[in-house]
Amino acid sequence: MVLTVKCPICGRPVTWNEESPFRPFCSDRCRQVDLGAWAAESYRVPSRQEDEDGGEDNR
Numbered sequence: 001m002v003l004t005v006k007c008p009i010c011g012r013p014v015t016w017n018e019e020s021p022f023r024p025f026c027s028d029r030c031r032q033v034d035l036g037a038w039a040a041e042s043y044r045v046p047s048r049q050e051d052e053d054g055g056e057d058n059r
């Protein structure tokens with residue numbers, strides 16, 4: 001008896017066991033896509049210029 005789920009990114013069936021270390025995603029790529037989806041949102045703040053010539057060093 002094999003349980004499968006659908007990859008939330010591409011919709012491929014993913015076997016829910018040790019063969020699928022990236023479940024519920026079908027692959028590392030799809031997992032990265034999902035992580036990148038919200039990461040890109042938070043990185044897309046208009047503060048890039050401050051990074052370029054920012055006088056404050058966080059270290």
Ligand SMILES: [Zn+2]
Pocket residue numbers: 007008009010011012025026027030
């Ligand atoms: Zn996928």
